[in-house]
Amino acid sequence: MRITHVGFILAIAFAVTSCGRTDYAANEASQPAGPSSIAAAPVGGVQQSQLPPPSGDNGMDNASTAMPGDETGPSSDDTGDQTQMASLPTGTGAPSISREALLGRWTTSTGSSTCDLFLSLTKWTGGYRAASRNCAGIAEDISAWDVKNNTVVLSDSTGNRLATLTKAGDKSYTGTTQTGQSINLSR
Template sequence: MTNWTRTGAVLLTLLLAAGCSRSMPTFGSSDPAPLTPAPRQRVAARQLPPPPPPAAPAMSENSAFENETDVTASETGQNASSDGQAGQETQVASVSSGPISRNSVLGAYKVTTTGGNCQIILSLTKWTGGYRAASRGCPGAVADVSAWDVAGNQVVLKDSGGSNVANLSSTGGSRYEGQTKSGQQISLYR
């Protein structure tokens, strides 16, 4: 046994000595040049510019709604004002006559509201006051939107406490228009 121990010790010493020798080839001039470090500059913190304004809806959708609005306004005896407010209210009432389903509202929307443009995503995850909503870059009261639900023929946007932030009515297709509780105009569209 002592013979095996001595042989093991000699082999171990030889292996250690072989690992420490400089008989390994050196990487002389064939080494790649060292990388230059990236410049280290401070990151500037600035406010991002507001998102671009939304694109105008397609003509085919608008022309059908304008004709319907004109007919409805003339039948009810309302005259559209120069800013189009009376016609717009009639349009909302005439187009959104039936109930809206949650599945038809579900998804991502671009938002135009007083103060800027942003995005809102409506999901079917249960949340305080209805279902989960996430707003991104929204100004004013619309920034507080964290829930949504459907009530009859309206989409109701709510804050984290379940209080109403805005009520919107369908104006056809995937477009909803209305007002926030504070009176801001708001439009959701895709």
């Protein structure tokens, strides 16, 4: 009787496994062998020609599109729209300050302390992200910066103004902190 039960169980197991294989083989045969072939789209010839010179219709001055190193850049006697733009008044009459010119590492001096200040264009509370390294005192608290009314504004992590600076030279800014202490940025 035991052999009958073992034989019966083996017969059922064989039947179940063979059905699975038969079913698998049937499904495999009904599937497409691969992606169907698609005819390539016809491609026309490629044409090459020179672009026409820029016209003044779009409001851009040809001299303003000159690349560095071009010998056809603006001449010293050019009196186009650039002169009018240069005569526009700035916030405080000081040299114009751009955010892009301030990006990167600056040496910061406050009193007798000197450290590094890094300015980026990542949005932050109080303007844009600033990070100090090896700073002490008020310079240690600087975590944001912005340019407002042609002055550089340095702020803490809550947006409180810590110092304001104006352009003192090509690569230097000078100003005072909210406590009246002098502060300088230089490269």
